[in-house]
Amino acid sequence: MKLFKIFSLFMLLALAVNVSAQKKYVMVIHGGAGTILKKNMTPEKEATYVATLTKALQAGYAEIKAGKSSLDAVEATIHVLENDPHFNAGKGAVFTHDGRNELDAAIMDGKTLMAGAVAGVTTVKNPISAARAVMEKSEHVMMVGSGADLFAKDAGLEIVDPKYFWTKERWDGLQEAIKEDSTKAVLDLGSKKSGLLGIKNHDYKFGTVGCVALDQAGNLASGTSTGGMTNKKYGRVGDAPIIGAGTYCNNETAGISCTGWGEFYIRNVVAKTISDLMEYKGLSVAEASKMALDKVGKMGGDGGLIALDKKGNVAMPFNTEGMYRGTITADGKIEVSIYK
């Protein structure tokens, strides 16, 4: 009995040390998951990615430090990533099959469970702000297409000519995808496997940016923004603007933003699954995130996600070669990674 007491004391002590040593994260971001290999990267390109991810974290952290809300932090952070042509969101959005840029975004407030999302906008400079406007300036949660563009304009957001989103790299990417597609895909409704209407270009699907933030008041917020899938047709919408799939946030559990093969994230309702695994099964944010991503993997999907709980615990699992990602702690320490 005495031995047991000593052992218990020791365990408690170990736990206390562990907790105090644990870092408290206040933000986590991603810039997309996918086939990101070191061998395909130049030191200059790598430095550019690291610099933008760092700048994005700093922008959000400044908001948190100034006592602003986690929503402000998420919006400021995602603006940096949307305005950088290297990420598939905002300025760097990929092209649809028709040579257009159709952007999607969502944001959610963990305190109130308010949410906003837009899909298929073509003239909003910063889609994450359009999503926030839908949340705060309308009674709705989701708006799509030209209606969403009109709403953003009426809400006073910065509207740009669709040409703003034209970048040489993405245009070349579309031409490449079309070329590859015309070789690979067969538009034949009769046959079973190749008979799918749509385009098989899975390597182009992983660019998305996202952020989860925890403010001084202890409130979580998360947001996701994307240019979708290169060469996408038929007004395809992925998981990013779907509340529960690519984006979800709840103070009681965690804030989540996903990136990857969107269809699998929608079918698995990944972000809400993580929250429910925490709420109903008592899993940690790391365990829940891993389990949800494993479901995606088992089905044949891939990608990654970021999650942050109210205590500042972070999870950043991915089952691809790499994921642009970064964190910042309460005391301002930044960590940025790209590969496994």
Added chain:
Amino acid sequence: MKLFKIFSLFMLLALAVNVSAQKKYVMVIHGGAGTILKKNMTPEKEATYVATLTKALQAGYAEIKAGKSSLDAVEATIHVLENDPHFNAGKGAVFTHDGRNELDAAIMDGKTLMAGAVAGVTTVKNPISAARAVMEKSEHVMMVGSGADLFAKDAGLEIVDPKYFWTKERWDGLQEAIKEDSTKAVLDLGSKKSGLLGIKNHDYKFGTVGCVALDQAGNLASGTSTGGMTNKKYGRVGDAPIIGAGTYCNNETAGISCTGWGEFYIRNVVAKTISDLMEYKGLSVAEASKMALDKVGKMGGDGGLIALDKKGNVAMPFNTEGMYRGTITADGKIEVSIYK
């Protein structure tokens, strides 16, 4: 000890009697929840609703009896409701602010977790079939706007002139909503409460049709179809086409279709929450459905939902005055209800 044994035996017996007495449902449908009061209904109108709900159940039941899949049953059932002008889906779709009919639908296969959804289509006679085509004839889950219309055409579905969806009742409804709205709503971004861009016409939001079916192979499928919200602006999309929110299906738990104030269903990811409460917390389909709807109610939202689990247990909770609903058992017994 002996007493306890006798008691246990008695309990087991009671349970066995209860199980054998329990009905096995193979289909459940809804035709929308809302302010449906007996005093506003004529006997003729009531009879029309009951007749169509009965016809819809019979159409799906015929598929199941013929050994077809639950997906076939859901599609056949929803066709009947979409083709009837009394329900806010397909032919009876309500009008947007601009005098258009924009339709949304989703379908999900509980066996494979495959899913399909369309939002904002204007030329597809039966949006539930467009959702199914997205699921089966593309690699995508969701398509929106004119892209989705084009896809439906390419997939060989019946395309109609948008005029097909014009009905006098819905047109009058729009005029009424616009009149009411111009009195009530103030489009003023400056003020807080009345300053929302969008329109407050909550009484017009509840028309949606849905179905969950269980086939002879033991597979579940669920589907939802809607014309959205009368007088809606800005390309608003509700919960019906959002997998996890208004529609979800999983053989391991249940098939679910929701109807109600869509924004609250999206924010609560209602359909997936029900599935997760069953999977992770071990609740019954009735308990899980009630708990999920209570979350909506606590937030200020209202509506209803239908759910059916693999064993044929059904749940049809709603927190509105009424919900058009019906069930059919394995041996063909139909029950249809409207009020509380």
